[in-house]
Amino acid sequence: DAKTTQPTSMDCAEGRAANLPCNHSTISGNEYVYWYRQIHSQGPQYIIHGLKNNETNEMASLIITEDRKSSTLILPHATLRDTAVYYCIATGNQFYFGTGTSLTVIP
Amino acid sequence: EAGVAQSPRYKIIEKRQSVAFWCNPISGHATLYWYQQILGQGPKLLIQFQNNGVVDDSQLPKDRFSAERLKGVDSTLKIQPAKLEDSAVYLCASSLNTRSYEQYFGPGTRLTVT
Numbered sequence: 001d002a003k004t005t006q007p008t009s010m011d012c013a014e015g016r017a018a019n020l021p022c023n024h025s026t027i028s029g030n031e032y033v034y035w036y037r038q039i040h041s042q043g044p045q046y047i048i049h050g051l052k053n054n055e056t057n058e059m060a061s062l063i064i065t066e067d068r069k070s071s072t073l074i075l076p077h078a079t080l081r082d083t084a085v086y087y088c089i090a091t092g093n094q095f096y097f098g099t100g101t102s103l104t105v106i107p
Numbered sequence: 108e109a110g111v112a113q114s115p116r117y118k119i120i121e122k123r124q125s126v127a128f129w130c131n132p133i134s135g136h137a138t139l140y141w142y143q144q145i146l147g148q149g150p151k152l153l154i155q156f157q158n159n160g161v162v163d164d165s166q167l168p169k170d171r172f173s174a175e176r177l178k179g180v181d182s183t184l185k186i187q188p189a190k191l192e193d194s195a196v197y198l199c200a201s202s203l204n205t206r207s208y209e210q211y212f213g214p215g216t217r218l219t220v221t
Contacts, residue, residue, distance in 0.1 A: 034208050043111075043198050043212030044150060087149055091208050094163065095140075097149030 004088045009102040012082075018075040020101050022088030025069040032091045033064060035073045037084040038100070044087065047073065078105045109133065111213035113199050119219045125187035128216045132180065132201030138162070140210060141174055141184050142198040150198055156182065157205050189220045 005023040012018040024033060034049040048055055048062045050071070055062045061074040075082055087100040112131040120126050132139050137158050142150035153172065155162040158179040167174070171190070176182040186193055196217050200210040 032208065036210075043200070043215055044210075045212070046209050049208065085149075089208075094165075095152055095208060095210075097151070099147075099149050 003096065004090055004098055006086070006088050006098065006101045008099070009104070011104050011106055012075075012078045014080060014105050014107050015077055018078040018082065018103060018105070020073040020075075020086050020088075020103065021070065022072070023070045024088070024090045027068055027090045028092070029068075033062070033071050034089045034091060034095075035060070035062065036087045036089065036097070037082075038087070039081075039084045044097070047086075078103075080105050080107065111199055111201055111211055113197075113213035113216055115216055116214065117217050117219075119221065120189055122191055122220050123188040125185065126189055126218060127183050127185045128197050128199075128218075130182045130184070130199030130213060132182070132199070133211055135203070136201035136211070137179070137204050138202045138207075139176055139182050140200040140202075141182070142200065144196045144198055144215070146195070153184070155205075162205060186218075189218075191220050194218060194220045 032049050032051050035047040036044040038044045048060050050062045050064050064071045083105045085100040085102050087097045114129050139156045141153045143153050144150040153167045154164040154174045156176045159176050174184045196215040198215045200212045202210045
């Protein structure tokens with residue numbers, strides 16, 4: 001199962017785009033990349049997922065490199081409510097959250 | 108659409124006591140998960156059910172933890188006897204089926220073992 005590597009923490013100014021990177025260099029061809037976030041004291045929340053192509057929904061965009069070894073989650077206009085821990089997960093036999101990236105949106 | 112319900116929200120017990128958590132998934136969701144989240148860590152999968160059958164319980168400490176989903180809907184997770192290191196938030200999640208990793212999480216139960 002592919003494991004992911006994310007920076008421990010990041011800051012982003014309110015209103016700017018937040019770009020959260022994820023490395024999944026051992027991902028196999030049939031494994032998806034999923035992103036979740038967890039706001040303090042709440043359960044994780046699904047954001048977006050993808051396999052090969054870039055994806056966009058009302059919450060975020062997911063950019064996956066052509067070799068699929070890394071991806072970037074983009075929150076186009078970060079707000080204070082986007083402050084959370086963001087988890088990048090490569091699916092496989094087990095759904096492994098890791099420790100994620102703690103994003104702080106600064107006013 | 109009602110979300111995943113969990114109870115209780117908080118529980119404090121002494122070590123060696125037993126405790127049970129309850130989860131009601133989103134209606135129609137066949138797959139149910141229990142996670143343990145220790146402070147400062149990401150959620151760790153304990154057990155996954157598809158309807159009333161176990162799909163994965165490889166990380167469940169079976170000497171003290173048990174879980175069931177008898178009618179394929181509600182589920183209970185039990186710890187007996189509890190240890191100090193069991194202090195954590197226990198999260199329940201559900202998804203349409205095992206092919207979807209789009210999981211919906213409940214608010215969790217915060218367990219403190221003293």
